[in-house]
Amino acid sequence: MRVLLAASEATPFAKTGGLADVASGLSKALAAIGHEVTLVLPHYRQVIKPGLIGELVGKVTIPVGEKRVEAEIRSTTLPGSTVRVLLIDQPDYFDRAGLYVEKGHDYTDNAERFIFFSRAVLEAARQLDLQPDVIHANDWQTGIIPAMLASEYRLQPWFQKTASVFTIHNMAFQGRYPWWEYKLSGLRWELFNWRQLEFYGELNLLKAGIAMSEIVTTVSPTYAREICRPEFGYGLDPALQTRGDALIGILNGVDTTEWNSAIDPALPLRYTVDTVREGKAACKAALQREMGLPVKPEAMVLGLVSRLTDQKGLGLIASRAADMFRADVQFVCLGSGEARYETWLQELKTQFPNKVGATIGFNEGLAHRIEAGSDAFLMPSQFEPCGLNQMYSLAYGTPPIVSNVGGLADSVVDCSPESIGNGTGNGFKFSQFTADAFLNCVWRAVGVFQHDKAAWNRLIRNGMTRDWSWARSAAEYVKVYNNARSRVK
Template sequence: MNILLASSEAAPFARTGGLGDVCGSLPSELAKLGHSAVLFLPGYRHALNCGECIETTEVVFDIPIGGKIVFGRLLKSTFPGTDTPVYFVHQPDYFDREGLYSEGKQDYRDNCERFVFFCRAVLESIRQLNLEIDVIHCNDWQTGLIPAYLNTDYAEARGYEKIASLFTIHNLEYQGLFWHWDMLLTGLDWKYFNWRQMEYFGQLNLLKTGLVFADAISTVSPRYAQEIQTYERGCGLQGLLQDRSNDLSGILNGVSYEVWNPETDEHLASNYTVDDWRTEKPKCKAALQEAMGLPVAHKPLLGAVGRLTRQKGWDLILEVMRRWLPSVDVQWVILGSGEDFYESQLRALAEEYPHKLAVQIDFSEPLSHQIEAGSDFFLMPSLYEPCGLNQIYSLKYGTPPVVRETGGLADTITDASAENLAAGVANGFSFQEFSSDALEQTLRRACNLYRDQSDDWTKLVETGMQQDWSWSRSAAKYVELYQQLVDRRRQ
């Protein structure tokens, strides 16, 4: 099959989170399975300056945006170490900016216009490159207009009539909401601005647009596919998702063990495997403690990496920290950035308890790897989590995750209950109630196992390290879904 993936992010070119990890791995994995895959990205400043070789092409386009015509061109690269093509939609006025979607925590005011241009440019590029595409795989609201254009402007265009579309939700909370007059920018007929298709409480909703017009919908874990059909997690779109439940599936994200593998990770003080982690992993812990200004000591070290938001459970973590820091003999290492409240609270606690808590408010790729390897536990008590990747990284690094049972966390982490430990299936710690008490009880249980039950702790760590959550099996499930869509479209 010939698959075109359209995304606003893909590592190593442009990444802010899990979307970039997924779209940075899936195209090459599809190629390994014998399929032709190409990826289209906006030509962000960061992407074009990332150090990879970027070539010009002869493809240029004039895209109608509202009442004007906007010029752009196509650039080309490949994923590092592969021949899998990556095309960049180059339009400096839209994409030559400091951020991908925002600057100084303020969204760009013309985000709708920017991604209207991107979606139209992707479809125009198919014609100019003479690509024979079976499936366009769209990702999140930034690509939500592509299925709409396929079913309207391109419905009878030669070469487009047999293209199937898949729309993947990476996080339903981010919907691409814009004021209703931005409908003019899309060039689509106003008749589509209705509550069944593109309108959402008087606004233009680009994620909803993708959900309505795509041939099928997927999301990034089986549990999340169920949760987004409920009032609690549906973000106002649960009715639409229930109506399309037969077309909705959940495929768990994979991880790249070429990047996240303690055996080969160049960021670690000592590499290790499931055979020698008991001697080598402590060296990573000591190096992390020293680097972060904590006493080098044999006591539980709790690590966390990621966005500092309520969604990630920071209300719970902060409450447990306030209870534990004065008296409980554990250490904490935090790496992340996000909402000002959480940043300021963490800084204040780190100043008050410098020998127990180390905080770095930013993002560091090397340090994120070092926290995965050097910590004894990895914290992810999320309010909701579409898939989550850090808990899967943690398993490979022998760092049992402590998670709330939701979304992809529920699909990947099996709690260290007595029964699960005896059966040899436990790989972490989980709880259900979104409360600081539930998190605290789970952390106490984890610390007790770490300190007092060495055989069970060893079994827990090694079970996680030996599990396979690589992209190969996830990519195979996507291929199955693509084939179903192609067969359906041909019929």
Template sequence: MAGLNIVVAASEVVGFAKTGGLADVAGALPQALAARGHRVTVIMPYYRTVRTGKNPPARTDHVIAVPVGSRKLACRLYGGTLPGSTVPVLFVDAPEYFDRDEPALGRGLYQQTMSGGYKSDYPDNAERYTFFCRAVVEAVAALGAAPDVIHANDWQTGLVPAFVKELLRSRPGFATVRTVFTIHNIAYQGMFGPDVMRLTGLPGWLFTPPLLEYHGHLNFMKAGIVFADAVNTVSPTYSREIQTAEFGCGLEGLLRANQHKLSGIVNGVDYALWNPATDALLPVRYDAETVFEQKPKCKAELQRRLGLPVDASRPVLGMVARLVIQKGVDLVLSASPGFLDLGCQIVFLGEGDPEYHNELQQFKARYPQQVGLYLGFDESLAHLVEAGSDLFLMPSRYEPCGLNQLYSLKYGTPPVVHMTGGLADTVVNATQESIDAGTGTGFGFGEYTAHALYETVKWALHLSRDRPAAFGEVVTTAMRQDWSWARSAADYEGLYRRVML
């Protein structure tokens, strides 16, 4: 079967600019698709982070004219490749929109840190990503060969399917281009005032409730859902959950109306980066055959690095997450006194809401011998937490897919998860029945309460202490799971081919 010509549009890509899981997907999926014989090109903004990186992109001869409202901006495309691959990446150079991120000064890709410590969206985000969406279409046209599929990701590229349908397909040679839109997190929709319609250059009659208008606003996420030929989320369970009022964030009715083109594909893991058998960031490496001999050495190093007593008998509970309410930080803080009573040490790595920073700092100050804390992000420490913890805490209120639970499976650190979204699709709860069947890979709870989390951890620790053979079976079963991008890429290929029929 002939390979496809695929363009992946994303606002962030790992290796160049990253705030979350979207970047991981945009960096790994194209490589997995290329390995299946497809021609893939990635398009992203030329942020300052990219410009000042170790391998800055090269200038190309392509200069595109991008209309934004009454203006038309000329911008050059720069070119590079995804790290460790030959997959091409095109960077849209528009300094007034993208040359501003400076982490040391509190300026990120989408937000800036204000004087009170809270983060605020850039006031021109609507214009920035309207421009980027239109630039994607103009870049595709400039390349000449029409792609089979343009794959847009999250609200920052939500207008791409609308631009393709209303503008690109009318150009000679581009009538057959199809679009896929992936919802990575429906809570972030890109909703702006009606004046943004003027910036898009799209016909005013599209600003109606069945199409672009959403309660008087222009909603980028809605645009992607309405205009794309196929819509998917990053797990099957999440694709069902977002059709309900509890998880749909106001778009549940629209999603139910479009369920004929809605599906879910679980994200993959880049095992070249996340594999304890080859992980250069660990003090020792191990696999399913050597985990019980070598993993305790990672635990000891984690305890040392975070200033905790090195004690093999104390269970270590690890958490690596954005410190926001979605990730269940409130549950962990509520249940933590109970965890300490069970003899645990707890380690936290992440950053987020200032109130959680304060609570965690106070918690650490009260229990310095049992609580390890790193506010911020450190890649090597993230790997060490995965390898050195006995259990990994991921009690998310909701979780479109999640990646840390997949890392934890591979690292032999059974995840403790709230059974929602992608967590429910990837973790098999280690009940007595699943342990007997040899299928349990982690520990899950259904009711979103601190008590349920505590009882689940207590059960896991009971197995670890009193039934080590059963717990060991959970560990090795988890490590043998395959959540590689190869399987996810096969599912995406099937989705692309269906929209081309």
């Protein structure tokens, strides 16, 4: 199958969030099982580095409102794969310090930039005669591609049988702009209506993808159900409800070349499920030393790698940290975010110097060592479309403590006598987003860790032996692609 995947970011070319990991991870996994994959990205300033810039393979002229904007098409390869990467090189739009934001403010021409990019994706496919079977667009930045395909490009011979799939990575980011920005798209005004691209008088690029793609996916089955409710739908829940069985949730995968405790160069001692006891003991002691904590094998180390925001549950942790420390636990944290939580962490570290190790900022190696060296991993998110850290934790033998939402609900099976007995239990979940429910869940985990080592070891094994790779997710996406193709008349 010929798959064209359009995204606004992908590692290692450019990254601000999880979309970059999904775009590269899924592309590589699809190529590995024999599909012909082309990944199309903007040529950002960050791309200008050895081996990534690509060779010139074509030029396009794109109508943007009344303007005609020229761009170059560069071609390279996604490192470690056979995936072809096309870079749309338009310096006025993409040679900037940030991808979407600079100095805390969105670029004022973001609608124009990504309407241009979306049409450039289709024009590049036409000019290079790619004839994709499926175009897979992602998030609001490429949400208008399904609309352009359905209303214009499918009339052309290159796209007559091309289906579109649209993936929502986070409902909170919708690409909402004043109605007059719609003129930049060149689409018929008939599409600017409440069923398709219009949203309370504005252009909504996420809604365009929801309304006009053959299939809508999101990054976990539970999140697919959640976003059909007002509390998670951000106003688009009615549009999502109309899609019925064309709305499908697929849990993201993990890049097992980067997150694999058996080969991870960041760890002081690498380990497999068969050597996890010795490996985690060594990683735990090294982490305690690195974070300035007493080396105590009997203390339960709770890890956190996160943005420090309310959405990630920092309020719950902050309100019950002192209660947690009544037990023999230590807390190690890596992250940055809201100033009040950064200040709180520093104060907590001063108040409990033998209990708390915290680093403000981000360090990739330390993130890996926290996953490996912690006994359990905290992820009490208010909402979580998919989440990756809980899957890293499970793969590294670190049972997660999570709220029962989104991808956390789909990947973590709560510890109970039944789940331990049937080999599915791998962590701890709480359903009410309250500080007391969070604390009670922590106490449950502490109790098992301290008093039932057999059960704890079973949790570790269950997490490490499940397949978290992109190969699993890619197989599900192939089913979706075939489903989408069957819907093209």
